[in-house]
Amino acid sequence: MQPQRILVVGCGLIGTSMARAIRDKDPDVLVDGVEVSHRHRALARETGAYRHVYASFPDDxxxxxxxxxxxxxxxxxxxxAAKQASIVMDVCSVKASICKLAKEQxxxxRFAPSHPMAGNSGQGPASSNESLFQGQPWILIEDWPACKTLAPWIVSFDARLEWVKTAEQHDAAMAAVSHGIHLMSITAMLAAAVEADHSHAHNWSFLTGPGxxxxxRLSQSPHDFWVPTLMENRQAVGRYLxxxxxxxxxxERCLEAEDxxxxxxxxxxxxxAKDEWSTPSHPPL
Amino acid sequence: MQPQRILVVGCGLIGTSMARAIRDKDPDVLVDGVEVSHRHRALARETGAYRHVYASFPDDxxxxxxxxxxxxxxxxxxxxAAKQASIVMDVCSVKASICKLAKEQxxxxRFAPSHPMAGNSGQGPASSNESLFQGQPWILIEDWPACKTLAPWIVSFDARLEWVKTAEQHDAAMAAVSHGIHLMSITAMLAAAVEADHSHAHNWSFLTGPGxxxxxRLSQSPHDFWVPTLMENRQAVGRYLxxxxxxxxxxERCLEAEDxxxxxxxxxxxxxAKDEWSTPSHPPL
Structure with a gap:
């Protein structure tokens, strides 16, 4: 499938990078945008990737x-979105809840759950980039037929297609490789701060090294994205914790027992485990 | 103090790097070594940094x-060592036990507890390097007068001198910036493996990114060094955990309560905390 008329809902970093990647590949494709932020609408328009950027869903x-x-x-x-488009694809980093909703509706x-694992340190349409997805994993969920329909089109952005069986597997995998990892980085930082307090030290940054x-490192990320993401994936993240x-x-037991x-x-x-996870593997197909 | 006759006990990576750094700065200084491993003795001799490398303490x-x-x-x-040398310095990464012992003896x-935070991915005298300590932190403990005596000499290796008040503070700091951090890396890896098992996935390495x-990363280190180090610092590491x-x-509470x-x-x-620990600070003098 090569969609010719596309509506991007949310013209931020990912949405506008997609719009640019689509137009970069085929300038004849029509791309409209919907963006609630006045400022982001203006910046999105400046990229030239959109025909129109609307403040709310257009009548089209x-x-x-x-x-x-x-x-x-x-x-x-x-x-x-499903009223206005033949296929709806999302690019969110948590999949179980939206997949459940799509089934109920x-x-x-007609729904294609997907997750491009791409980004950069910027935010908003001004940081968008038509090559944002090149070489990056783009996860599709096997048991949704519309993912198979869109797969060749996604490959054309030079993304690295990765299949995961179910939405639940996707969310469990994200807890393990991203969401839980983020919380462990936070936990490591906070425990260091507690230990410094215990020793009445201001901090020990003068003794820190690459490890x-x-x-x-991840504990320094702003939390706007993380709180809703972690909350959405609380079941799998809870298991990870x-x-x-x-x-x-x-x-603790080993240290106490001097074992x-x-x-x-x-x-x-x-x-x-780390050795195994460090060698390239095939997805669990 | 500029020691002219030096005995290096243990001619591995750190010991032989010190011997080379000493001789590099002043070829007239006499450096002997003691090394129990036959192979390391031969390799240490090949560096040319030692006058003699003995299998046991020499009569000198x-x-x-x-x-x-x-x-x-x-x-x-x-x-x-204290019978044969005016000052004894150690370079171990845990300080409380040896300081206690030195007081008892x-x-x-005459004892200078010290901890050069230097190393490379190699092991043994063959990986030694006269510039191993350049620009790296070298911790000395304030309440040991021999540390003050040796400080100018250590500075001459271009190491970055860092003072910590007591052996206990040193060990608490190491739990926070190194030993506990190591265990958090291990914990993060193992939890990911458990989550993959739970989903009957082999592993999810194809979905992992830089985070x-x-x-x-640290979970991949060989554990020969880590088990005795963690055990030796079990009190501070236990607090960190x-x-x-x-x-x-x-x-867990936040996620369960959807708070x-x-x-x-x-x-x-x-x-x-991470922001604070990322800006250069002075040691807690």
Whole structure:
């Protein structure tokens, strides 16, 4: 499928990068945008990627609507988008709730849940880039037929297509590779701060090296994106945290009991897992 | 003080790098080595940094003995080294136990607890390098007079001298910036593996990005060094783990109660701490 009339809902970094990538590949494709922010509308227009950028849904029809808005907003506008477009695709980083909603709204054949794992340090349409998706993973969910329909079109943006079986698997994978990892970075930072307080030290930044910087780096991200994302994926993230807590309690036990052998086993199990996760693998198809 | 006769106990990466740095600065200084490993003795001799490399303590006297062996070994040979050298300095990454022992052995004025935070990905004398310490932190403990005596000499290796008040403060700082951080990297990796098992996925390496790679990187280190180090610093590391567990339990509570406001507070407290720890600070003198 090569959609010729496309509506981008949410003209921020991802939405406008998509609009630009689409037009870069084929300038004859018509791309309209919907953007509630006055400022973002103006910036989106300046990119020249859109025919029109509307403040609300226009009275028109499209081959494809792309929901490039936060997950709660995507859920709220799904029905409206489905009225105006043959296929609706979202690009949110959590999938279970919107997939459930799409089924309830009878969109099993017309909804394409997707997740481009792309971004940059900027925000909004001014940071958009037509090559944002090049070489980056773009996750599609196997049990949604519209994903198969759109797959060749997504590949044409030079994204690296990755298939995950179900929305639940996607969310579990995100908890493991992203959302839970983010919380561990936060936890590592806060525990260091508590330990410094305990020693009445202001901080120990003069003693930190690359290990500390790498592990705690993500804790510096602004939390606007993270709070709704984590909340949306709270079930899988909750399981991840429980597993983390189990490991910490086992580590505490090893130290208290001075059980070097058991401590060595925990470290070597982690090393085995990391070694496995560091070699390229195929998706679990 | 400019020691003219030096005994390096343990001719591995750190010991031999020191021997080379010493000779590089002043070829007239006499440096002997003690190394139990036959192979490391041969490699250490090849560097040309030592007059002799002995298999056990020689029958000679020195201005300075440098204990560049694992902490348990350093404790075991402290008394012998003190018989043969005017000042004994160690370079171990945990300080409380050896400082306690040095006090018990009446070495309060002759023992210099120190910790060069330097290394490379290699091991043994073959990986040694006379510029290993350049620009790297070298921690000295304030309440040990021999540290003040040696400070100008250590500065001459272009190391960045950092003072910490007490051995206990040093160990607490290491729990916060290194040992605990290492365990959080391990915990993050293991929780990801548990979550993949839960979803019957082999692994999700095809979905990992820079965040995952940075946070879990340390879990790939070999554990020969880590098990004794963590065990030696179990008190401070235990406190760090307890603080980490508290944060994880608070995060679990936020997700269960769908309390976005409280979740945002945890994230923003971590961001504030990370911001503070990312700006250069003075040591807590």
């Amino acid at each position: 029809t499209y081959d494809l609507a792309i929901l490039a808005v936060p997950i709660q907003t995507a859920c709220a506008v799904l029905a409206q 009878g969109l099993s054949l 500390f910087r790498d592990v705690t 429980m597993a983390a807590k189990d490991t910490i309690m086992e580590l 070097s052998e058991a401590l060595g086993r925990v470290l070597s199990t982690a090393k085995t | 006297t020195y201005d300075l003995a440098i204990l560049a062996v694992p902490i348990q070994t350093a404790c075991a040979v402290l008394a012998q 009446g070495l309060s004025l 995952f790679r940075d946070v879990t 307890m603080a980490a567990k508290d944060t994880i339990m608070e995060l 976005s406001e409280a979740l945002g507070r945890v994230l923003s407290t971590a961001k504030t």
